[in-house]
Amino acid sequence: xKKFQPQNFIAQLSVDCVIFGYKDKKLKVLISKIxxxxxxxxxxxxFILKNEGIDDAAKRVLxxxxxxxxxxxxxxxxxxxxxRSNNDLFGxxxxxNDETFTEKGFSKNDFEWLSNRFVSIGYxxxxxxxxxKPKKGELDECVEWVEISELPKLIMDHNLIAQKALLxxxxxxxxxxxxxxxxxxxxxxxxxxxxxxxxxDKPFARNNFQKKILDLGVLERLEKKFTGAAxxxxxxxxxxx
Amino acid sequence: xKKFQPQNFIAQLSVDCVIFGYKDKKLKVLISKIxxxxxxxxxxxxFILKNEGIDDAAKRVLxxxxxxxxxxxxxxxxxxxxxRSNNDLFGxxxxxNDETFTEKGFSKNDFEWLSNRFVSIGYxxxxxxxxxKPKKGELDECVEWVEISELPKLIMDHNLIAQKALLxxxxxxxxxxxxxxxxxxxxxxxxxxxxxxxxxDKPFARNNFQKKILDLGVLERLEKKFTGAAxxxxxxxxxxx
Numbered sequence: 001x002k003k004f005q006p007q008n009f010i011a012q013l014s015v016d017c018v019i020f021g022y023k024d025k026k027l028k029v030l031i032s033k034i035x036x037x038x039x040x041x042x043x044x045x046x047f048i049l050k051n052e053g054i055d056d057a058a059k060r061v062l063x064x065x066x067x068x069x070x071x072x073x074x075x076x077x078x079x080x081x082x083x084r085s086n087n088d089l090f091g092x093x094x095x096x097n098d099e100t101f102t103e104k105g106f107s108k109n110d111f112e113w114l115s116n117r118f119v120s121i122g123y124x125x126x127x128x129x130x131x132x133k134p135k136k137g138e139l140d141e142c143v144e145w146v147e148i149s150e151l152p153k154l155i156m157d158h159n160l161i162a163q164k165a166l167l168x169x170x171x172x173x174x175x176x177x178x179x180x181x182x183x184x185x186x187x188x189x190x191x192x193x194x195x196x197x198x199x200x201d202k203p204f205a206r207n208n209f210q211k212k213i214l215d216l217g218v219l220e221r222l223e224k225k226f227t228g229a230a231x232x233x234x235x236x237x238x239x240x241x
Numbered sequence: 242x243k244k245f246q247p248q249n250f251i252a253q254l255s256v257d258c259v260i261f262g263y264k265d266k267k268l269k270v271l272i273s274k275i276x277x278x279x280x281x282x283x284x285x286x287x288f289i290l291k292n293e294g295i296d297d298a299a300k301r302v303l304x305x306x307x308x309x310x311x312x313x314x315x316x317x318x319x320x321x322x323x324x325r326s327n328n329d330l331f332g333x334x335x336x337x338n339d340e341t342f343t344e345k346g347f348s349k350n351d352f353e354w355l356s357n358r359f360v361s362i363g364y365x366x367x368x369x370x371x372x373x374k375p376k377k378g379e380l381d382e383c384v385e386w387v388e389i390s391e392l393p394k395l396i397m398d399h400n401l402i403a404q405k406a407l408l409x410x411x412x413x414x415x416x417x418x419x420x421x422x423x424x425x426x427x428x429x430x431x432x433x434x435x436x437x438x439x440x441x442d443k444p445f446a447r448n449n450f451q452k453k454i455l456d457l458g459v460l461e462r463l464e465k466k467f468t469g470a471a472x473x474x475x476x477x478x479x480x481x482x
Contacts, residue, residue, distance in 0.1 A: 010253045013360060054321030054360060078319055078362050080295030119254060119295060121319050172412070 003105040006113040009047040014120040015058040016045035016158065017073065018165035019066070021145050022182050023129035027198040028145040029162055030066060030134055031154065035104070035141050042155045043162065044137075045120065058123045065137035072179065073123040076168035077161075080119040084157045104139060124165040126180045149201070170200060174216055178239050186222060188234040189213065244346045247354040250288040255361040256299045257286035257399065258314065259406035260307070262386050263423050264370035268439040269386040270403055271307060271375055272395065276345070276382050283396045284403065285378075286361065299364045306378035313420065314364040317409035318402075321360040325398045345380060365406040367421045390442075411441060415457055419480050427463060429475040430454065 019030040034040040046061035048054055058073050129145060136143045146152070151162060169176075173196070183191060193209050213219065220240050224233040260271040275281040287302035289295055299314050370386060377384045387393070392403060410417075414437070424432060434450050454460065461481050465474040 010358075010360065012251045013254055048321070048360070050358070051323055053323050054319060075319060078295060078316060080289070080362070082292055082294050117251075117291070119251065119289070121321070 004110050012118050014047050014118045016043045016120050016122050016161055017062050018124040018162050020126040021129035025194045025198050028147050032140040032143040041152050043158045067135040071125045073125050075123050077122045077164050122161050128182050186236040186238045245351050253359050255288050255359045257284045257361050257363050257402050258303050259365040259403050261367040262370035266435045269388050273381040273384040282393050284399045308376040312366045314366050316364050318363045318405050363402050369423050427477040427479045
């Protein structure tokens with residue numbers, strides 16, 4: 001790993017990425033276990049180079065930490081309370097003479113820099129888990145998709161960041177439906193409903209849901225899906241060009 | 242004025258406030274003319290103390306610059322491109338030996354600090370112009386309410402910040418209707434419609450608008466407003482407790 005050089009970054013400002021993944025009717029979040037300390041789980045995050053736009057920094061950080069590229073990241077909130085690091089996991093941070101720490105190219109000065117107060121810009125994305133292949137970064141022991149309801153305790157205020165990202169994802173979801181590209185080319189209304197139910201974590205009444213989605217005016221109805229039981233076959237839909 | 246002390250602030254991070262004001266069916270924005278240089282208009286903005294939450298910083302900055310207190314400020318976007326200061330107004334910035342500059346307690350070092358790249362957190366609020374009395378800050382020649390369509394060229398990317406704040410204000414406006422506290426205790430449907438028309442800058446069809454607002458389920462219908470022409474008197478409404 002290239003030596004970490006704090007002087008290249010904007011001080012006290014960071015980015016954190018909440019990557020939601022959808023698969024098998026479930027909504028998950030990508031988190032990584034950091035090599036320092038025990039049970040040190042975190043959202044993929046990092047810092048902003050002095051000559052780098054914040055959106056570019058978020059993309060680079062995500063790529064460095066998880067190998068994910070071409071992900072549409074949306075900025076949703078800045079986390080800037082003074083008590084962001086008041087989380088007892090911080091008590092488990094390694095000593096500055098910890099071997100893992102020095103092996104990874106960090107010095108005592110770097111550690112001091114990292115211990116500063118940081119204001120963090122939150123980004124989120126929603127991806128199809130089958131279409132992306134996250135890899136662990138240099139500082140990660142592993143990277144995992146975890147159901148949002150089963151997230152472990154994360155460092156700093158990362159649990160809050162994930163919760164706030166979920167609220168942002170839900171807001172105006174109808175308008176994001178096409179952009180997220182989470183459905184196959186043709187799909188049934190049931191598949192759309194399952195996606196919504198995973199994101200909102202609640203069931204929707206079938207008839208009301210169908211009316212609401214069709215009223216958006218973004219879907220085209222195709223032939224029925226062949227299931228063998230013709231009279232119960234659901235219609236297929238696709239997004240209007 | 243207390244001497245400006247850059248070392249007390251988080252470097253390279255700022256806040257900018259877009260204060261929308263409503264009066265006489267018009268939507269305006271509060272801007273101030275800075276004492277340095279000519280035609281140097283800006284949104285009220287400033288910096289974040291090292292031991293201060295970002296929302297508190299935005300409130301303090303707004304109070305120092307405009308004397309406005311108890312305003313509900315909502316964070317809406319972070320502006321962090323590298324070209325934020327590429328605005329020809331910056332060519333008009335005073336020299337570091339400018340008298341106005343030193344009179345206000347700034348040194349050459351302060352000026353260098355101010356010339357750094359800043360990432361800025363945008364906040365907005367919507368207030369009743371008759372209920373607030375902004376005053377100019379120490380560094381302002383004047384502070385003014387200007388219609389959003391008639392904003393002059395502002396410093397840096399402040400015109401973009403104002404535009405983006407307007408989009409944020411419009412989003413989910415229905416849900417913000419009560420919170421903004423912009424209508425009198427009792428009001429007619431026409432008054433609600435005028436507020437919406439000012440914010441969206443477009444007319445709404447009366448019947449559709451009335452249905453949409455009543456469907457929100459937040460209004461209570463009272464007696465008719467006495468206008469002298471009883472058969473045409475509009476109903477009065479108020480928000481449900």
